[in-house]
Amino acid sequence: MTHRAHPKRANPTDPTRPVRLAPTDILRLGLLGIRTRRMRAALSALGISIGIATMIIVTGIPASSQKALMRELSALGTDTLRAEPQPDQKPPVLLPEAADAMAARIGPVTLTSAVANTHAVVRRSDRINPDDSSGLTVLASRPNLLEAIHAKVGSGRFLDPVTERFPTVVLGHEAGRRLGFDTLTPGQAPPQVVIGNRWFTVVGILEPAALAPDIDRAVLVGWESARANLAFDGHPTVVYVRTAEPAIEAVRAVLAQTVNPAMPGLVQVSRPSDALAAKRATENTFSALFVGLAGVALLVGGIGVANTMLISVLERRKEIGLRRALGANRAQIRNQFLTESIALSTLGGLAGTTLGAAATAAYAWSQHWPTAISPTTIAAAFTGAILIGMAAGAHPAIKASHLTPTQALAST
Structure with a gap:
């Protein structure tokens, strides 16, 4: 019977044994x-x-x-939609008073705002013909309008939850030029304009609004001030919606039904900006x-x-x-x-x-x-x-x- 030789074990004390490095x-x-x-x-x-x-x-x-x-590109309105009644409808279509709040319930929507035509006439002074509006529109505005349309104040300040209740206005860039007010100087008495038969104090003038040229030719009045002083009925005429860019097409598909559930077919919704595709x-x-x-x-x-x-x-x-x-x-x-x-x-x-x-x-x-x-x-x-x-x-x-x-x- 043969015996298999066992391999020789390395002797730890053998000086020829390779050293294991740490x-x-x-x-x-x-x-x-x-x-x-x-x-x-x-x-x-x-x-x-x-x-x-x-x-x-x-x-x-x-x-x-x-x-x-x-x-x-984002400043060109890649995340902004605009909803308003179809033009030339008789009788005119009215959006619900809470249309902008209703649009805010859409999941991807991040911000909503609104303006409304008060059908009032603005004049530089009470000595000007009451029918001469200088081609300007008086709009009731929500306080967050500028954020919704990517606009900025050129001088002065915009309406806030406090000033919107008082007879104060903010002029669009072109409206300020036509009324003779290019800028507001700090420390000087602010100018005033006449809307209807009431004097309003100018508290701000906007820079040109690239996304909303109609705002350039508008005189903006606080929502509650327009109700109290201009017989405004509270129905918005334009609702601005900002949303997450990837969901803008999905929001556009349901925006008309959301802001006017009774007559969605009579609501016109803008298409996404061409800048979004770019x-x-x-x-x-x-x-x-x-x-x-x-x-x-x-x-x-x-x-x-x-x-x-x-x-x-x-x-x-x-x-x-x-x-x-x-x-x-x-x-x-x-x-x-x-x-x-x-x-x-x-x-x-x-x-x-x-x-x-x-x-x-x-x-x-x-x-x-x-x-x-x-x-x-x-x-x-x-x-x-x-x-x-x-x-x-x-x-x-x-x-x-x-x-x-x-x-x-x-x-x-």
Whole structure:
């Protein structure tokens, strides 16, 4: 009966037994090449940082430009709808008094406002012909009208929940020009106009309203003030709705039924702005551009790291051969060079993300754009640098580990 020989167990005290390196030892070995070759390590990290900075810059600057463009397109009413009675109806169609509040119940709607024609006449003074309205319309307005139509006050202030109850008005840009009031001067007595037979104080003048040209030719009176002083019946003539852009078509489909359930067919709803289609096309184009630019930048960075580590292996063959002759195994050599590659990529990634973010912010500031560098982009760039270092350093590390002591020491 034969007995199978048992494999010889390694003696822990055997001086020829390979030493198992702890992770901290591998880290020290990996950083050894960086410490002893500081200039080469600095140039290598610089190359990596330039690649990562390029990635952030070539994605951050277009993103900032896109954000500025999206802001301009949004100002053209990409999220705004307008509902009003069909014109030339006899008798005229009246929207419910709470039409704007009813529209606010639609889920994606974020804001509603309204104006109403009071059919009153505005004059510069009571000495002007009562029938001469200068082509201006007196509208009752909700306090949040400006937010709904993306308009701004040029001078003075707009109606608020307090002033809307008093005989005060805000003039549209063209209305102010026709009435002879271009601006309001702080510290001076505000001008007044006559509406019907009542004097109203002008508290504000608007800038041109690109989305609502009819507001430019209007004199805006508070809703409650119009009820009290102008015999206003409370029925809005135009309801403005702002909604989440992705749902604007769905909101438009139900808006007429919502603001006038009794006669939805007699309600006219504006179609989404053409700027919305342009905005969506721009977003898709920029998304594809970002992916392409980021991919090119990562590829350039990876080639730089791989080239640096391959040259490092060729230059340090003596060191590799000596370590192999002293008992270092393949795994230890491989881990040493892989650790060095990751360390270089980490240093380059930190410098590159800082440099890229600073350059992007500076350029966006010079162009008066909002800076668009998301934390996700920075995290992806830094993580990408480390992954590139691992991938690019893998082949040189494996190549170094397969060198025999004689090969390494003989290739000098």
